Amino acid sequence: MDPQLPITNVTETLLAMLPEIFLFCWALVVITIDVVSKRKSETLAGYLSMIGLLITGILLSFSTYGKGFGNMFFNDPMAAFFKIIFISAAFMAIGSSFGITKKKIVNHRGEFFGLILFSTVGMMFLSASREMISLYIGLELTTIPLFVLAAFFKDEKLSIESGIKYFVIGAFSSALLLYGMSFLYGLSGTTDLLSMRLNIAAFHLTFKQIGVVVLISNIMLVAGIGFKLALPPFHQWAPDVYEGAPTPVAAFLSVGSKAAGLVAFAKMFLLALPAFYGTEMFPNDWGMMVGFFAACSMIIGNVVAIRQTNIKRMLAYSSIAQAGYIMVGMLALNEHGLASVAFYMFAYLFANMGAFAAVALFEDKTGSCQIASYEGLSKTSPFFAVSFSIFLLSLVGIPPLGGFMAKYKVFAAAIAQASAHESGQWIYWLVGIGLLTSVFSLYYYANVIRQMYFSKNDSPYTMTYNPAILTVLIIGVLGVLAAGLFPEPVLEFAGQISNSFGF
Amino acid sequence: MDILLNELAGRPVFWIISMIMLVSAFMVVTLKNVFHCAIFLILTLFSVAGLFVMLNAEFLAAAQVLIYVGAISILMIFAIMLSSNFAKDKIRMTSKNAIVVSLPVMFFGLGVIALVVKTIVDIQPLWNRDPADLTALPADNTMMIGKYLMTEYMLPFEVVSVLLLSAMIGAIVLARKERS
Amino acid sequence: MTEHSYLIVLLPAFSFLMIVFFLRWKEKIASLFSIAMIVTSLIMSISVLFETIARNGEAYTASFTMAQLGSFKLQLGLLIDPLTAMMLVVVTAIGTCVEIYSIGYMKDDPRFSRFFAYLSLFLFSMLGLVVSDNFFMTFIFWELVGLTSYLLIGFWFEKKSAADACKKAFLTTRVGDLGFLVGLLLIMYYTGTFNYEEVFAKIGMDVFPPAMLTLAAIGVFCGAIGKSAQFPLHTWLPDAMEGPTPVSAIVHSATMVAAGVYLTARAMTVFVASADASFFVAVIGVVTSLLAATIALVQVDIKRILAYSTVSQLGYMIMALGLYGYDTANGHHSPGFYAGTFHLMTHAFFKSLLFMGAGSVIHAVHTNDIRDMGGLLKKMPITAPTFLIGSLSIAGFPLTSGFFSKDEIVAATFGHPVFTVLTLLIAFMTAFYMWRLCFLTFFGKPRDEHRYEHAHESPKTMAYPLIFLAFMAVFVGWTGIPALSHGFASFVFHAEPYHPHADWMNYIVSSIVGLSGIGLAWLMYYKRKIDPDKLAERFKPIYTLFWNKWYFDELYDIIIVKPILAIGRFFWSFDANVVDGAVNGTAKVTLLWADLKWWFDRWIVDGAVNGCGWIVRAFGSLLKYIQSGRMQFYGLFILFFIVAAGIYKFESAYLNGWIFTDFLEVTTLFVILIGFLSYFAKTIVPESTTKPKREE
């Protein structure tokens, strides 16, 4: 189960933690340089952050699997995989924020990027923890900078509103999560997730049943983590926040924060509580409950998105829906399950970050987020239209783009689970809902494409690209295509995650 | 319920502290004047600290007092004073809202208690242990905590400091008035 | 020559291709080329005929595989037996006449060469039909003659009536083909082959259940009904007279419409095996014949009279064949087969003669209405006598072809008194209406002086064929004179010569019938002893019925055409509205979550659904408020679900499903919960806050 050599001494531990440490220091460097340079350069902080992320990525490739500080730091394939996702998400979010740093947040560029990096550090710690306390702290380190980032346009009501909404609901959910965690601690006497799993199993065997307190913790944990995933019915903050927050932040929320939530979910439920998955553990089971929420997510996300006229709001609902698909993969407790989640996240990263980058670019140019204002763009800015269409089509799940591969993998996992166990038949329904709603989703994604392509008029706008956003768009397109056409390395990597979880 | 009553019967101090805590918490969530709320919040936090002491968590109690009472509450009072003219600003809760909310909240609270009771009954030896069987908490738990913080919990400790740093930076960025 | 007989078929096709691709612009050459081809075919046909006679009527076969899948084969093949040889000569001979005739008739037509192309194509198809050795090939050419008929009827397609008529002809015959196809399917299913000889052999081996055999036979006969314009599909033929007259002469009198008779004769073995089918055939034949004759009595359009006459005569032949099948099936001897095929031949000549004559007349007076003619005998020294000869022949005047062949048909009905009486009645009517036509057209005073003045004899190219055909109309029937050893009969019955009744009584009766018909017409229209108008007044209902052709067109329009169109439109509207609506509906149901009003107005227009729609709408418009924009409500929403999930789980675990027992209840409660929440959300939103326009 632990294929990795344990890290024995502090030096090795620190070496294993090098990417995180480096990134944290780099964040400080970025902030400092920005302050020291009197915030003269529009782009310096941004490029510095991107470079820092690149270096982190390089460092990451040298880091080893293993654990340190007890179980507080536990570098396993899942951590490594998701760290890549976090770093890439941060990279692309930063790349798409050059527009706003140029005009809107002139005085706090360094802090803006620094906070994104802090949040990334939090995510990385989160993904590398196998212990409830560090998990929680990682989660908070992820979220708290995001509260600030959401409200970063200090004189725009929308941004402030999104900030306060995100904050209140976030803190509320975090309290709920903690409450659930406290009961788990009460049951198992440990915060180490693996020991918790063993303890609970042992107690379950000893006492025949360990009471309905697990029920409370399950529900509370789902609510707390569901908030991060924007999983209905814990999703309502998402559209508002995405709409109000700076677009790159919304992008980062929709990918990075979501991925962090997934990691937390996987760790809490698949690592600590897998025994309570099925209906035989009724009423303490969580499988069907999460399945229900996933179904809600797919339905509500896709259905409501159809009505949206604001593209950020539409993408928010779309990301709510995507969370549902991911959860379908999460619910498949087999060797494909987690791998599919990870892979989905990987493909989703490029498509969604790309889409948000396009939206950010357009918003910087025109100040509008209305879908209708995308009319006729394909003639004036073909590259923009093509790449945006590719992102959207990938989100729909059209082969050979990454989104399709991801959906395929997820549904394959679910069907493998459903066809293997009699009690898992309900997953078929989930798959059915997922597939049906993914057809619906076409409607609103295609609507944007329709605006860009089918109009007879030329758009009054012509996009201009700065190097950063161009990089982001190109990375997005290449990533989406690569994830669809040559996904093997990623899939193999993702497969290791399942292995390390014991599936 | 019997269990609850039995246990309560023998502990007047707990009874008093928790009552103070709950009543003042109730005040916090119902009073109109937000400044009064803050005062009651301090009282609540104090009583929580008291409970911590009863639970052999002296260091925690101290931290509670220091951090919450000493820092957060004061911060809040500052915020209140900064953000509102508290003499005039008496925001009322809408009654409809309160009623509708109180229903699920009551369900929630009673449900949790009921489930806990049920669990205690179900897993008798685990959760309702005879105090005699328990190894007592180390008396020098403050020292223990110190040790923990420097060994096992070193990493979260550091990460929390990063968290605090980032929160601080964030708060400064947000709170700072821009020169335009 | 027989082994090259495929050339007979292919030469007209060659002519068609040549004209279409190369000779289209050179009208003279086109027509001459076409004639040259058909004459060659004629010569070859004659030689084939003699060779067949020399072979003692033995069949010659050759085949070519078109497609093959395992044992299933589609083949083209030749079957040259006496029947084929006879038909080859008839078709090519009349074809030759018509093509020559057309040079004159179509002289000034802008699509002159195209006409010859079509004629060649028709001849190709017709000859292919004649020589085919299997049902499949027959069916192919059967359809092809249908196509060419379509093209030729619609040759002057600018005329709406022509355009309508060609469509009607094609469609009506296709209805018959439907039956033919089913018959073919049955034959294929039970015998596994289409080849005539194999099918007949298989029938002898009892592979067919009797009922299925009858069905198959009737199916095949349906083809004949359509093509030969038998009741109830006879309505297209009179309309088909919208085509140029040479077309009527060859396609719609002599050859194509006779294809049905030919098919029946060709497949006689099948009918012989099923008495019921044969009887059906006979009845259809006689009914058609009678029906058409009655209609012909009162018509005034010269070509239509001839058309109904054609229908009537075809019914005659069909009846004869049917009776043959019936009698043979019952073990009796009958001359029906001989009579039918014999009449087929004679009729081809005299009817094409009549049509061409009529064409000549029309050419001269530029009208079809016989009431506007009269006294043309003097003006048209060639047309009129030949026409009269033709009329004599069809009326059964002794020693003409029609006399001998019709006589055999009457002979075939012996043993079936009803048929005998009807046959004689029809013969009487035939003589009457044909001579009514003759008297009105050629005798008496001209009724339209203007037209009369301009009338003139047709050019030589039109006249010579008439003379030739008149000659044939008299003498071709002599091949069947019993006294001359029944030449025709023994020829077609090569294997088993059968001597028909050479009954003098028979001859006398039919002569009397024919002559009395002529006489009545003479009395009414020449001598004016009986006023036809008064007679019409007297029998007004019957007259009207006949005049309106028994209302068949109207009937079909009401019971078939209109309903089909209506159903088509209905399905279409169904398609456009309901199916689409339902499908779009499911997509739109999604929208209804957010805002149902629009959906409601647009899609639920039906009153019945209103109640349902209202509930959904009310619910849907409430749901919108869930996304109320108030963060505390969002928190409440979370709390609600936590509590709901807890209650649900706890309840079903420990209260044994006291509240929630099944999925439906849970769903209902869930829906109620959502509804309540959204209602609540709505109430806590201050009314004044409407969604502001945020960005422009």
Place this chain on the structure above:
Amino acid sequence: MLPYIAVAAVLFSLGIFGVLTRRNTIGILMSLELMFNAVNINLVAFNKFVWTDALIGQMFAMFIIVVAAAEAVVGLAIVLLLYRNWQGINTDNINIMKW
């Protein structure tokens, strides 16, 4: 142990109630603190009555206190922004974005 858990449950519920009903944003922050405190009581109580061999519960509570402090700081900063932009911190007005 039960009284502590029960009291914590009630405190937690009161916190929820406050978060969901206070129309003053700072009131919401206060109620959040109540919730966190309830969690802490839980943890410490479990540590005292069930799992006495280590101080995990107390450690956890410690971290929660710190995190709660950080959250409060950020929250108050945002409240300040609210006040600047809306000239008030009443939650009723903060619903520009909806539907």
Place this chain on the structure above:
Amino acid sequence: MGILSWLILVPLIGMVYVMLMPKEKVNLIRYGAVIISVIPMLLSFWLTWDYFFNYSGSAAMAYMEGPYEWIPSLNIQYLLGADGISVPMLFLTGLLSTISLIASFSIKFRVKEYFAFFLLLEAGMMGVFVALDFFLFYVFWEIMLVPMYFLIGVWGGPQKEYAAIKFFLYTLFGSIFMLVAILIMYFTSEPHTLNMLELIDHGPTLSHTLQMVCFIFFFIAFAIKVPVWPFHTWLPDAHVQAPTAVSVILAGVLLKMGTYAMLRINWPMFPKALQDLSFWIAVLGVIGIIYGALVSMAQKDLKKLVAYSSVSHMGYCMLALAAYSSVTAIAGVMFQMISHGLITGALFLMVGVLYDRAHTREIALFGGLGSKLPVYTALMLMFSMAALGLPGMSGFVSEFMIFIGAFGALNKVLVGIAVLGVVLGAAYMLRMFQNVFLGEFNMAKWGGLTEINGRELLTVIPLAILTLAIGIYPKPLTDLLQATLDNLVLLMSR
């Protein structure tokens, strides 16, 4: 790289070429695209030729390429192959693609994008007909949707947006069923595989319920593409709104994918389910025949009429497919697919020719065009006659084979009803022909119409020749199909 890969790759290369051209060089783009598309066409011709002479005797897959590992962790392979049922389809695709590209010269705006999408579409179509790995098949199946969506949506008629999204949604809706079925097949097979040929062996070992479920799922997916009544409503919209060349491809190739996939996957894989359901499939087919014909009769728009006639014609395919035990019927399906591709493709081209000149397709507005446009009329007559199943044309052979085969294998009454379609088919075609080409010519209104030009003739004539050739001498095609179909029938009758 085998020939099959090149078939897919060449259009993609063409797409890249078109994308690299500056958009002002319209002619370079047009001619380049056509020339590049000629290569796969010639390849497909050669393939047909080679298959006919070298492989047609055996039922085995010829020209197998792969399996090469593509995504080993999901057992997804790159596996191509062609047999007797793919080769004619490839032929058709190659031919119609080139013809449509030539017909696309009338596209005047956004030429570059148009041709790029078209070539992508061609690659997708080729891929569907050669893919033997389920995943690969699905990918190609879906890839076509995108260019199609754009082709309809950007260059289509007045209601293009609705039509485009409807097409997209419908097809996607169908494909999700296919996806589920593929996954079920994958996970029930041991070892897990996506190789169609292996799954064909695996299918009958499934439990009866699972067979039924998978069968129905596949059926829905393919039926929407065919389209089988009642899944047909996307078709008239898509056809009518699409530009001419796209309609041609839609009718000529895309619809065939449904029936092809049924023959390739659905039918042989679940013989038991097929045997249980064949009656109902036949019923759907018959309803389609009659319904399509009746609805065609009510149409006022020329193109819509042709579109609905497709519903009717594909109904024949379904009827014959239901008669799975008869080689004749299945051969009829293949014939019908080819002949419908040729004939309806040609009809759409012809309608497009008229539309380019008259800018309307309203049947009632025309009349008597026969006297003004003789060549056009003659061609139109020929194709109308072919469509209504006149002997000597491919449509007749196919319908005849279908009837013969279905009559032996199916409920006779049902086939009897289906035969009615022959008359109805004649009825709507003749109605149309009469109203448009016969009758009086309105000189004032349509005096300016010009005769069909050389380029347009170039697109139509090959179709005419093939239609006639197959109609007159179908034996080469039956020889080509024989072995494959025998084997298929064996598989389907397991």
